[in-house]
Amino acid sequence: MSLAKPAMRGLLGKRLRFHLPIAFALSVVAAAAFKYGVTEPRKQAYADFYKQYDATKEFNNMREAGIFESVRPTGK
């Protein structure tokens, strides 16, 4: 029973050569997924909201609802 001599050197190097490209690729994938899954939709949502935003109209709606203390609803 004669077994082959096991690898005695270069074990860390071998591991790094295998795992580092994978780690790098997965990190890039994670960053891209976050960018295109979260930040871009969020930027778009904000842009869409403010495209049709009328600040005065919203203010008057809020005033009529009675949430302000400095300005009472019209008619009081």
Next chain:
Amino acid sequence: MVVRVLNLNQMLRLTAGRVGCLLSRRAVVGMTNSGARMSSHSHHEVSDQVDMSQPMYWDRLDTPLPDRAWIDVLDSKDKSLKQKEKGPWTALSKEEKIALYRLKFNHTYPEMKKPSHEWKTVIGGMFIFFGITGLVVFWQGHYVYPPQPHTFGEEWQAKQIQRMLDMRVNPIEGFSAKWDYKNKQWK
């Protein structure tokens, strides 16, 4: 500095002398008699306490070679086998090699790794304590807790939600974004 790595059996036997209580000693005797063949020690102590100044034997997966062999005190048959071991090993038969292994070691690696039924005790004990805790929590909810604040009521919660919508809380991506202001309903 030399560090003694002890398994549970050794630690229990060590503390048995210190604690000296009947329960631990009975448990210690039970554990030390569990092996099919006891290792023959040259010393017999009154209090069944391990002498930590002597080389110890252990069965551990991560430390394969203990400080001493399993069988210390050899009878004449073992002694002659040990003599034969000093010669060329090709002269040893398979049974002799196995006998030499069993002199040196108590359990083989597969025997050490043999799975036990301990997990059932652990999981069972966990669930028992979960159940007891659940009963305690239920009793507590009934007998200990004061009445809930009035702000938890249905009416108050409805008024709260209406006020949040009036204030346009998080109108872009959050709370008010999900409310349809034209049709006065959730989107």
